[in-house]
Amino acid sequence: MIHASSNEQPLWQHHSAKQTLLRWLGWFWLVAITVVSWQVMNENTIWAFVSDAPEQAVDIGSRMFPPAWGYISNLWEPLWDTINIATLGTLLGIIFAIPVAFLAATNTTPSTRFVRPVALLVIVASRSINSLIWALLLVAIIGPGLLAGIVAIGLRSIGFIAKLLYEAIEEIDESQVEAVRATGASGVQVIDYAIVPQILPAFWGISVFRWDINIRESTILGLVGAGGLGIQLNASLSTLAWNQVAMIFVVILGTVVISEWVSARVREAVL
């Protein structure tokens, strides 16, 4: 935008006057709302606790180090449980996510008006609620243990897998569907021969990606009683055994790094 300055020399400016005003207004509101939020949020904050945080940090740090290396003998079984929760939970999620995805994709749903909104609602409800909250509910309903963790991970995975999968289904090449249909194939055969081969790589990629996330999440589900490493974490935290907590963190970090590596390799191979 070219502006005439006082000495009649054309001066280049990034925005017009109206744009500048709008921008300032936008920034003003953002800052104002943030400041008000900060005030409201910290109404009940006890600043004495905040100001002695460095001392607390040093204290906890000194208790955490060195980690209780010997404690690892108690951790193998919870670790195995954690991996099982993540894997079986992912499987459960996949089993339910596949039909939901086909019902939600505009090109495969039987009815865009009635069935699709229901499928989308299932996806949204599953996605907005964290697996820890699902676990909290399920521990109250079916009791503590691995099963609650598996179902919690499964419920959370449905939305994630179904969302990415239905987007993949919507992006398929329709000419292949038409070609298979032209041979006289039934609806099931069209899905089997025209749609499934096109989305299979995406499907494996999504599933392994979710499995990787689920490993992360299942490490802490035990905090609310749903089995795995989190149970040991909770026990160590409530007895303030910070060196055991540090050991558990090391195990969690190791597991997460390995699962991330596995998932990256598999996705590389598949996609």
Added chain:
Amino acid sequence: MPEQSLTQTYPTRWKRPPVLLTNPLWRRVIAVGALVYLVLAIQTVEVDWQRVYLGLERGWRFVQGFLVPDFTTRWNDIYYGLIESLTMTLTSTVAGVLISIPIGIGAARNLAPAPVYLACRSIITLSRSFQEIIIAILLVAMFGFGPFAGFLTLTFASIGFLSKLLAEEIEDCDHSQIEAIRATGASWWQVVNYAVQPQVMPRLVGLSLYRMDINFRESAVIGIVGAGGIGATLNTAIDRYEYDSAGAILIIIIAIVLVVEYSSSYIRRWFQ
């Protein structure tokens, strides 16, 4: 003779070739391995069916609570939890974005010198390797209960997420524009301001809004370990077996996530 060879070259039966894993040996090994794992894994799951049966009644009560939620009885708790969650979400997103911009620029290989690059990348790795709950546990132990610890947790988690994606976006920038601005004799700051910033701005806005969405969802969780917000209210409601209040809270969470998701996709379209 020609007819005979014709029938021989065209088989009448067709077997679909495998899409993935073309090596049959690997296919078999993986199938057997998966089966063995499944059997072993399912054996570790001990299910107390009697407890599950007793729980079904509770589960039914929860479904009823979800269908007929009770917003009024615990409205004060829900209201304060919500306000804490929402303020926590906004302040931590703003703080996260402010801190992420310098770290993101520092972690972009095409703008930062090697030592700065390595320092910023290690900050990102540190922030990304632990999940919010674990950070929240530590920060609650240090800073005391309440939304301030939650704010710090979400800010810390936002930094890793936003800086990493921002750095990737800067590295994917159109180089000719950077070169053109640099050719005018622009300093490093001017290159960032006139060549990089206009290219990454729409993406940065989109990422910040996306992170805001994530931060709200996480704010509903970290309350379970004492970091304030609606999660604490939900935890209390479930502990008291007040499933109708819990149902109300879950419905509010889903509704807010939906509103944030839709409005952020609307705002993003406006910026691009």
